[in-house]
Amino acid sequence: MSTTDDELIDALRAGDERAFVDLVDRYSPAMLSVARTHVANREVAEDVVQDTWLALLKGIDGFEGRASLRTWLFRVLVNIAKTRGVREKRSTPVDLAATDGHPAVSANRFQSAGDRWPGHWVRFPERWTESPERSLLSVEALDLVRRELARLPEQQGLVVSMRDVEGYDSVEVCALLQLSAANQRVLLHRGRTRIREALAGYFEAVS
């Protein structure tokens, strides 16, 4: 995993099959997630990812590393996706508009104006106590988070996937997904808030 993209590109030029497999395995999950938001279904998205890799092979000699490999891959991916027919419903503006100005954490978690401490927790969030039945390291917790991630509004899910699952930094995610820094943070915030709530439900179910 520590092999850099530059090293893999050099190896790929030299015809190293392992390097190609490493690159495909490293980037295809994020590429598929991005492609899914552009085209009608998973099958087409998979075609788009494949075509992007073929484009890399074709263009490898002209690839001078001026752009990072990731940047190049995602730019080509989006261009190819657009030639495959733009999906009818784009969710970007909807995601943001629907949430504009509304807090990510439900208002009923907090005391209201007439209460003793307006704006403070009605009840403190319960600590997540690890037990034989409930653990952050469990398969159940992982499955729960994976399911909640899949249920997030599309752009939220995509940003959380790129940032917290794949580990890309904010500057890169903004560039790859063509989001403003502020919008990226809003999407990340709302997505993470929901993932926390899902885990909270899991821990509270036992107590």
Place this chain on the structure above:
Amino acid sequence: MSRWDGVDFGGIDCREFAELVTDYLEDRLDGLTRACFEQHLRACPGCDTYLDQIRESRRVLGRVVLDTISADARGQLLAAFRTWRSGRSGGSGSG
């Protein structure tokens, strides 16, 4: 509730704290807001728990494996790679 009388919550309430969490973790708060946030964090056990849980949530997310292309698609790519490679070694003399 009197145990909270006179406690310095940094001038923000828990609702505001919860909405600032991501900006805090992204290091996007200005100095003053950051100081308020951190004062609130020291004073409020509920928000301390909340911030911890956001961090824990990220750790679980870090263990998620995203869906990727099918084994078929991967196999087709590998076949295409081999064709591409044999085309290169045969064709151009760029060695």
